[in-house]
Amino acid sequence: MTRMSISTDVREIRGLGDSWTGWRPTTTVSSMAAAFLIAFACAATVLAIFGVGERGTSIALRVTARWSFFLFWLAYTGSAMARLFGPRFAGLARRGRDFGLSFAAAQVIHVGLVIWLFYLAPGSNGGMVFFWVGILCTYLLALISLPRIRDSVGPRLWPTLRTAATEYIALAFAADFILGPLQTNKLGTHPLTYLPFALLLLGGGGLRVTAYVRQQLHANEIQRL
Ligand code: HEM
Numbered sequence: 001m002t003r004m005s006i007s008t009d010v011r012e013i014r015g016l017g018d019s020w021t022g023w024r025p026t027t028t029v030s031s032m033a034a035a036f037l038i039a040f041a042c043a044a045t046v047l048a049i050f051g052v053g054e055r056g057t058s059i060a061l062r063v064t065a066r067w068s069f070f071l072f073w074l075a076y077t078g079s080a081m082a083r084l085f086g087p088r089f090a091g092l093a094r095r096g097r098d099f100g101l102s103f104a105a106a107q108v109i110h111v112g113l114v115i116w117l118f119y120l121a122p123g124s125n126g127g128m129v130f131f132w133v134g135i136l137c138t139y140l141l142a143l144i145s146l147p148r149i150r151d152s153v154g155p156r157l158w159p160t161l162r163t164a165a166t167e168y169i170a171l172a173f174a175a176d177f178i179l180g181p182l183q184t185n186k187l188g189t190h191p192l193t194y195l196p197f198a199l200l201l202l203g204g205g206g207l208r209v210t211a212y213v214r215q216q217l218h219a220n221e222i223q224r225l
Helices: 003-014 027-050 054-085 087-094 096-120 129-144 147-153 157-184 191-224
Strands: none
Touching: 027 054, 027 096, 054 087, 054 096, 054 157, 054 191, 087 096, 096 129, 129 147, 129 157, 147 157, 157 191
16 A cells, blocks of 8 residues: 555545645644634734723724734635646645634634624624625535535535635625725725735735636636547
8 A cells, every 4th residue: 555545545534535635633723723812812912902992892803804814815815826826835725724714713703802892882783794694604614614514515516605605705805905995995094904905805816716717728628639
């Protein structure tokens, strides 16, 4: 038995599937724990400086959103970058699920702050269905990425669900980093707190579309041969 087939068998026994080459038992859990703790530390620091009232909570929400966006972006663009720019980015693509689950772990703090804000200002929780659907997508993705559930969803439905949920989350970020700031002119008044994130998001979307189009063209070429 070759070394590769042994490692494949071990991955299968652990139920990790093909994309988990180089996986170490603690990687996913420790990435999630680190993401959660960093988000927690950011929120605690902001609340300690600005207070636990509405102002401090609102700033903490903005800070945790930016940290979780960083993790989301890596999950969002990793495989597109590997497809477009080659094996240098293969590691990033391979760790897509780690980044996605780390994003979900960091978002727990965002949700905690949202609940705290509702407690501080009861009645301010209307009109946020759009963002709650984003949270639903986040944890649905995390759930379906579990090998056993992913296998029962099937290889046809899983990529569709993953793409739909991921793009929805990207849309939620776009609402806060692009649409909202454009409407309130925050892009002009606070360019550094919005522009880099807006550009990363647009760039990430562009990379994904380009990688998809290239893959389709390649598939068509193969079919014609
Ligand atoms: C996947 C889902 C979500 C994403 C992607 C997201 C994203 C963001 C982003 C990017 C910001 C920073 C906005 C800024 O700097 O102006 C933010 C802040 C905030 N979010 Fe979320 N969020 C999500 C879920 C939610 C939910 C479910 C709620 C509440 C219903 C919520 C309430 C807030 C509030 C109140 C702020 C602070 C806004 C401010 O004070 O300017 N978010 N979120």
